[in-house]
Amino acid sequence: KQTHAMAFARNFGGITGCIGKDVLRAASKPGLHVVRHYLGNRGAVHRHPAATQFVASRLSQTRQCQSSAPKHKAPFAEPVAGPSSERTKEIKKMVLTVDNIGPGVLMTLPARHLIAKVRLCHLGLLHRDLAWNEADFYEGVEQAIRTIYEHLAVQSIAPLDDLVNEGVMDSFKSEGTAVMRERWSAPPVLRQAKVVGLLSCQTCAGDRQEGPAVSVTVLVYFREEYTYIDEDDGPLASTRLTPWTFGRLASAGDHWKLTEIRAERWFYQRDPLDDNDSDDEGEAEPVRGQPSL
Structure with missing residues (x-):
């Protein structure tokens, strides 16, 4: 036991040395600027028209400040314009929402990110197939989110069988009524999906062959556009912070x-x-998975 403890202590020293730099770099991510904006104006983060106008005005002020600041390389590449992203009308409405997380969770995000990363690095030392590479994980998660989103936007659920577990798949299949109620005139457009940070890492013991089951919850920053049949004043621009959880077994x-x-x-x-009117599933609960924060 002492030998294992000493080995972990040595590894932990190297892990925390790397993590400290990552957390400092993460603090400058644009996604965290959105978190700070939410914490400073949390009374405006809901769906009412007055709040929408307030958030839009604040974002407009932010853009004016950015345009007058010295130019530098953007940390996030803007989407390339194409046929699917072209809009005939100017965006006139904006909303900012945060799903199922409170100010306390957002304020402790750097600490949560650090703790989750320590656990993931330690798991990588114990299980070769779980070797932790944050850049690769973030890239894979963002690609998976975009793929899932774009398929769901056109109600093409079957191809997602290999990307989501059975519970989430069942939830997606049962959302037809809710999607129809939105009355989109075109599928929603995902402008950006970016991982802001790690919220948690949980493990569940498994058998000797498969190893433990690991689940990682990430906070995702979304920028979307919606157009509606019953609204003629242009697309609605939505900015959201939503936790998504991904899991796997330690086996190869x-x-x-x-x-x-x-x-x-x-x-x-x-x-x-309006979800309470006709859907059968638990509408007030998150899409299937781990307990909410």
């Missing part, structure tokens, strides 16, 4: 799958209270 034959979206729906809802 397994891979990361989506196990939970900690929001009532995968998309922005104009009036989520």
Whole structure:
């Protein structure tokens, strides 16, 4: 036991040395600027028209400050314009929402990120197939989110079987009524999906062959556009912070799958209270998975 403890102590020293730099770099991410904006104006983060106008004005002021500041390389590449991203009308409405997480969680995000990364690095030392590479994980998660989102936007659920677990798949299949109620005139457009940081890392003991089951919850920053049949004043621009959870087994034959979206729906809802009218599933609960924060 002492030998194992000493080995872990040595590894832990190297791990924390790397993590400290990563956390400092993460503090400057644009996604965390959105978190700070939310914490400073949390009274404006909901769906009412007055709040929408307030958030839009604050974002406009931010853009003016950015335009007058010295130019530098953007940390996030803007999406390339194409046929699917072209809009004939100017965006006139903006909303900012945070799904199923409170100010306390956002304020402790750097600490949560640090703790989750320590656990993941330690798991990587114990299980070769779980070797932790943050850049690769973030890239894979963002690609998976975009793939899942774009398929759900056109109601093409079957191809997602290898990317989501059975519970999430069942939830997606049962959302037809909620999607129809939104009355989109075109599929929603995902402008950006970026991982802001790690919220948690949980493990569950498994058998000797498969090893433990690991689940990682990430905070995702979304920028979307929605157009509606019953609204002629241009697309609605939605900015959201939503926790998504991915899980896998430690065995070599397994891979990361989506196990939970900690929001009532995968998309922005104009009036989520209407869900109580006709859907059968637990509308107030997140899409299947781990307990909410």
